[in-house]
Amino acid sequence: DAEGELVAAITDPPDDEYDDDEDEDEEKNSLMIELSAPSSSSSSSSPYYNGNRRPISRPLGRLADEYSVPPPRSICIAIASLALLFGGVFHLGRSRGGGGGGGGGENRAEEGAAKSTTAERKFTMERLVGARAEANKILSLLEGYYFGEETATKMLMKSWQDPWEFDDVSWPEKRERNVKLIDTIARALVDDDQTTFLIGSIGSSVMAGHDNCHYDSYPAQFERLWRPVWNAAGMDFVFQDGGEGGGCGDSFQNQGMCITQNVSPDVDMVHWSWTYFGEASMEVESLVRWTQLLPKQPPVHQFIVGTTDGKGSQLTTHYAKTGLNGFHMRTAFDNGGHDYASEQNRPTDPFDRFGWGYVGDGYHNTTRYGELETDSVRRDSLGVVMRNWHPGPMGFQIAADAFTYVYTQALLLALDLIEAEMNDGRDPRDTWSASKRVPLTKADLPAPILCDPEYCTVDEPPKCLNFELPTFGVAGAKVEDPNDESNPYKGSLQNWTVWHAPNDLWYMVDGDDVAFFQNREDKDICRHLDACGGVSAQSVDDGTVVFRLPKMSVGLVILCGMYEGIAANDIFINNTKIEISYNTVPMNREEMDIYPWAGKCTRLMKRFPTSGGISETPTGHAYLGIKVLSDMDRPFRITQVITL
Numbered sequence: 001d002a003e004g005e006l007v008a009a010i011t012d013p014p015d016d017e018y019d020d021d022e023d024e025d026e027e028k029n030s031l032m033i034e035l036s037a038p039s040s041s042s043s044s045s046s047p048y049y050n051g052n053r054r055p056i057s058r059p060l061g062r063l064a065d066e067y068s069v070p071p072p073r074s075i076c077i078a079i080a081s082l083a084l085l086f087g088g089v090f091h092l093g094r095s096r097g098g099g100g101g102g103g104g105g106e107n108r109a110e111e112g113a114a115k116s117t118t119a120e121r122k123f124t125m126e127r128l129v130g131a132r133a134e135a136n137k138i139l140s141l142l143e144g145y146y147f148g149e150e151t152a153t154k155m156l157m158k159s160w161q162d163p164w165e166f167d168d169v170s171w172p173e174k175r176e177r178n179v180k181l182i183d184t185i186a187r188a189l190v191d192d193d194q195t196t197f198l199i200g201s202i203g204s205s206v207m208a209g210h211d212n213c214h215y216d217s218y219p220a221q222f223e224r225l226w227r228p229v230w231n232a233a234g235m236d237f238v239f240q241d242g243g244e245g246g247g248c249g250d251s252f253q254n255q256g257m258c259i260t261q262n263v264s265p266d267v268d269m270v271h272w273s274w275t276y277f278g279e280a281s282m283e284v285e286s287l288v289r290w291t292q293l294l295p296k297q298p299p300v301h302q303f304i305v306g307t308t309d310g311k312g313s314q315l316t317t318h319y320a321k322t323g324l325n326g327f328h329m330r331t332a333f334d335n336g337g338h339d340y341a342s343e344q345n346r347p348t349d350p351f352d353r354f355g356w357g358y359v360g361d362g363y364h365n366t367t368r369y370g371e372l373e374t375d376s377v378r379r380d381s382l383g384v385v386m387r388n389w390h391p392g393p394m395g396f397q398i399a400a401d402a403f404t405y406v407y408t409q410a411l412l413l414a415l416d417l418i419e420a421e422m423n424d425g426r427d428p429r430d431t432w433s434a435s436k437r438v439p440l441t442k443a444d445l446p447a448p449i450l451c452d453p454e455y456c457t458v459d460e461p462p463k464c465l466n467f468e469l470p471t472f473g474v475a476g477a478k479v480e481d482p483n484d485e486s487n488p489y490k491g492s493l494q495n496w497t498v499w500h501a502p503n504d505l506w507y508m509v510d511g512d513d514v515a516f517f518q519n520r521e522d523k524d525i526c527r528h529l530d531a532c533g534g535v536s537a538q539s540v541d542d543g544t545v546v547f548r549l550p551k552m553s554v555g556l557v558i559l560c561g562m563y564e565g566i567a568a569n570d571i572f573i574n575n576t577k578i579e580i581s582y583n584t585v586p587m588n589r590e591e592m593d594i595y596p597w598a599g600k601c602t603r604l605m606k607r608f609p610t611s612g613g614i615s616e617t618p619t620g621h622a623y624l625g626i627k628v629l630s631d632m633d634r635p636f637r638i639t640q641v642i643t644l
Helices: 022-034 072-080 086-096 105-115 125-145 149-156 172-190 218-232 252-262 281-291 313-318 329-335 340-344 376-381 393-423 428-432 511-517 568-573
Strands: 196-203 236-243 269-273 300-304 325-328 463-466 497-500 533-537 544-548 557-562 578-582 601-605 623-628 636-643
Touching: 125 149, 125 218, 125 393, 149 329, 149 393, 172 313, 172 393, 172 428, 196 218, 196 252, 218 236, 218 393, 252 269, 252 281, 252 463, 252 557, 252 636, 269 281, 281 300, 281 313, 325 329, 325 393, 329 393, 376 511, 393 428, 557 568, 557 623, 568 601, 578 601, 623 636
Parallel strands: 196 236, 196 269, 269 300, 300 325
Antiparallel strands: 463 636, 497 533, 533 636, 544 623, 557 601, 557 636, 578 623
């Protein structure tokens, strides 16, 4: 069945670009065609993405296509063509781009624009050329810093769960992952309504940047390094750092379910980091499936402090079309060739560069911006690889560099694709508009491997009301107005209050940086964003807190809380000082269980009730009430309300 297949005819290949390996070039051609598909970042042969079709007819070396059904002869030409050497495809943007990109440049694009009847576009050829120039500067910077392209590639691209290879597309999963990343960037560039490329993250204290000045965390370093490229494109680049320290009792098990509030719903990409919290494959799979239901279907990339161990390969392969991958910091350092083992095993004065507070990674003694620092204490602080179990600025720098290096190469490919559309007289917005991104449903996703299908094979991700900080998205449940006419608890005491931990400026900042910044005007750049929080009560006079629950598809309701020194089982299930009711009907504690995280969360309902008063919703909305029955010796706090 040819329906949905994307094929291409490539005409007039110059003799000097033929190659002897037909199968390899056929694979390369296939990827380059997929890259410009208007569907959900993958070819139409995908089992869960749909695509449109149209043949290529353009000078050799251009990457974009026109979507329509090709004649049979075109298919033969595509198969026979050996001309597009994908082995240098990211080099197209680097060495052959910059105004012409293989034929025409700005003059030709202007001629094509004159043929277009669409409105003036935001992303012009001038901005394309500027973005390409900035991207090339970044690649040159990083390759110079890491001792040449070969070593930079080993350290920054080969240190992922599935190493990135933009110049080898013989593996379908690599091709599909490349397609997803490049397509994500291309769509952002040409969208007239998008002014910011947005990455959102969830994670632990590593993501938050604890034991460092926040300015030195990898999200902050990454944002500063990559922003000039987007500025040249007429846009901004923002990294929403949703990392949160472990002191609030959270883990990936409950925070992943809060993805739609912890990050903005219109993120282009999602980062995740929970290095020290145990095996998370099931939760990663759930997160990947839920994020593909967001408007922009963002790829999920992990930041892992340790070495590659193969544990994530099953998921990265299964979900290659979603872009899933993970960067391993320690592997990146090892791949540079420095002999860390000999230093640790020296008969005299052995040392471990990954021990707490060690300055210098074996390649450099401080970060690039640390090299410009005149204060020796601050310069040495910026050279720390690890502080406690958290990376220091040097560890965070290589993470920021790795994400930037990979994404910049994908961006250059996206620029080539967009330029090809312009040069051929087509409007790139027609190829990568938001309307061309096919919305996904649970039926479009592959069968889950590890996660519970009842909760991870759904048409909408979970919703969350998260009182902890920071959050950048949209809350699911809401605290109902005590006087709202629809509030079934109206007339009862409802005096709970919102609480946040009063962290000061120097919360989780290392001592050297406190000493350096404490008298400076710019000291606020050290402030971390995270803080524990909850809706709080302690006295009978606080009465009931009422949550109006959002629309649910499954009927899953979870409460997470903080009750100092008490685990989840006693926060809610065995706590006789509170009453939990659903639509005013007291809930049966024997039907509750600990889920998803024993530290603080209880599953009140697994699915919708089907009988009794608890199943009735006379106002059309479901309500959850938590009432204080007797005074408590310490504050009782609800930190998250999770629904699905």
